Amino acid sequence: MRRRTFGRTAGTGVLVAVALTALVTGCGIRTTSVPVDAGAAPSRVPCSVSGQSPSATAAQGVPVRVFLVCGSQLEAVDRRTPLPEEKAGGNPVATATGLLAQLLAEPSDDERQAGFTTAVRGPLVVGGAHKGDPAGTLRLSRQPEDLTPVALSQIVCTFSASSAGAGEHTVLLGGPGPYAPKRYQCTTELKERPESTPPTTAPPATAGTTAVPDAPGTAPAG
Template identity: 60%
Template sequence: MTPKSRTRRAAVSLAVLVGVVVLGGCGIRTTQVPVDAGPAPSRVPCEVSGESITPQTQQQGVPVRVYLVCASQLESVDRTARIPVEKNVDSRVRVAQALLDELEKEPSPPEHEAGFATYVRGPLVLTGARKGDPAGTLRLSRQPEDLPAPALAQIVCTFAESRAAATGGSVLLGGPGEYPPRAYQCSAGIKERPDEAVPTLGALPSSSAAP
């Protein structure tokens, strides 16, 4: 090896050594393997422990499932609701009103501790289908599209998984005005992003199925 070659190799080695020292001094770890640390851990459990739930034998009512907001998503919570027996009132309306009443309640201490919240604010009253409404329509005392998006998402998804749902799983909701009801759907996307508009099938045609 010539003296010129040895000098060139020494210069290259020195340059590499200086580069390593500079990187180390800047706190940069030299690696060619990408590190995927995964999503940041959530501090909100979004789950009520069984020990925090009052035993069914100590409550009066029937078991129901409602949707609350937790960590910016819809999550289901098991509760016990009172469904009054009222004459001349459709059973679907009674069930839906009981679910709506549950959604209006502030989360219990265990639910609150787990990160749950509700955007449904009362008073909200439900009535059945009017003359000309499609069968299975529920009318709110407020126009559904005037409610906050998360509140409407809570109502739709809670109703969709109960006897309040119409045929096909859609929720037929209308308001106090003369606007026709709409068929709202509880999709997986709306459970993940309840602050977005709840998907609908549009305005429904009038029907003579309602009394």
């Protein structure tokens, strides 16, 4: 009798083990000897460039910051521009010209390896305001709306973060035609989704001009 009881007990243990194995397998859990990381897969794009020492770059120009595309977002990159230092902060057009040249340039080898690209393509130049434009207006050789959204986002965020901007992360931009400039704003959302259209607000009224009534449905100039 004892032998039969032992046999039935052993058989029951085997059945329980088989049932547990089937239950675990049915839940989609597989045994493995390798630890499983349940977190998100790490990005292979670092979006970070190791900077050179100040002594190595001191003679290469004025430090500037431009926004390039990396991982479908805009990321700031520190560069050097040959713009003379005495013109870097006092001439918005000269500052914008130097920044635009940086955006038009192909990323360096280190930047490419870090995943950076640029959507800004030439021919494209920047100049000063037309007669009647608000102070601080910059005029591109192409209408801003004719640029790709990513390229325009790069320009807006780069210009607005410099002395060429109009303050509060904005820049007054227009094109070569008679159209009025717009105040473009660089927002966190725009940096995260540069393929979207940069938000705009009405530019400030020009001193000495008569205010024109807003068209129905438009926001008043602020």
